[in-house]
Amino acid sequence: MTVQMTMAPNLAPVVTIKLAATSDELLQSFALRAAVFMGEQQCPYDEEFDGNDYTATHVIMYVDGEPAGTMRLRWFQSFCKFERCVVLRRYRGLGIHHEINAWCKEFARRKGYARAYLHLQKRHMPMMEKEGFRRVDDRVFNFSDHEYYAVYCDLAPVEGAVALDTPPMVVNRPEDRMDIEGILEKSAARGASNPHAPRVERLTN
């Protein structure tokens, strides 16, 4: 006799978010931005890839394993700046931009930041108000053919956020997995042989 199981298939998409930590993941982030900003919004290449990509943190979001969204974060003393947020067209309407926003807020909190700041296309104000963002002031400015507001959101302090008294080997962990032992802690098992190569005298001739 066979037992028949009737189970509703779980159709909810599986969303995973992580730091872009390899060159492949970085390329995925860049490709998504090119798709949306250059492909859909006619942004010129030099404006989209503005010189800040190699001084920033990139976050990548997957839906069922496929790159679906990204965000760029830059770090200033008094705030974390959220930038270049995209969700690929085919993944819109699932509300997953909330997930990447929430992930980035949490990420910034754990790094000790008390404020997130971003430049918001005017049309997205109602959406971001729901996420706790308010306008910094009443300035409206424009770049790359869109009108923007400067908006910010206060982040509640979180216990265990990185500070000077955080154990040094915790600070060394991959930043999106700071609660798990990192590769350098494993290396500590090798002890400290202080393996400097001897200095080789250079021939000046």
Add this chain to the structure above:
Amino acid sequence: MSTIPQSIDGEAVTTRLAMRMEDSMQAFAVRAACFIGELDVPYSEEFDGHDFGATHIIAYVGDEPVGALRVRWFQSFAMPERLAVIQRFRGHGIGQLLIERCRMLAESRGSNMLYAQVLPTDVKYWEKTGWRRLIAEEASSGAKRIVAMVRPVDPSKPLPAAEAPESIALRREAELDASGLPLGVVSN
């Protein structure tokens, strides 16, 4: 229409082979804009694992990267693919410029055939620019089929009638990779 542009709105139109990381990045960005942004191709299909074994040609209007073409090299043919031109720069012959640069590159490497896989709706366009179907029309019919097309690198030296069996030429790229050897080369 098939004339190759020298400039658009006073900006020089040029092509360049990708030599540095940033050049490749520009080629990838143009393709992402067109294939992922416009045509809704999934990332994993667009960036299929062949990008670091290929040559990338980029077209510029002034300093702006506006077109890209990937060329893969086989013993018996050069294969231009992933041809993309940013939407607002279309209609100027930039695609032809990229194909011509590919042809010249293939010529300089001693290749005598270009091979491409094109959409059935685009076949007429390619035929106007010196390409022909690899095999007779009837055999590769069907609405969604990709059509294999070839053209001689040197227009004055027409290709012999049959060059490669379609089953090999159209092998999926993932399968090409699976053996660790590009099978298309061996059997061709």
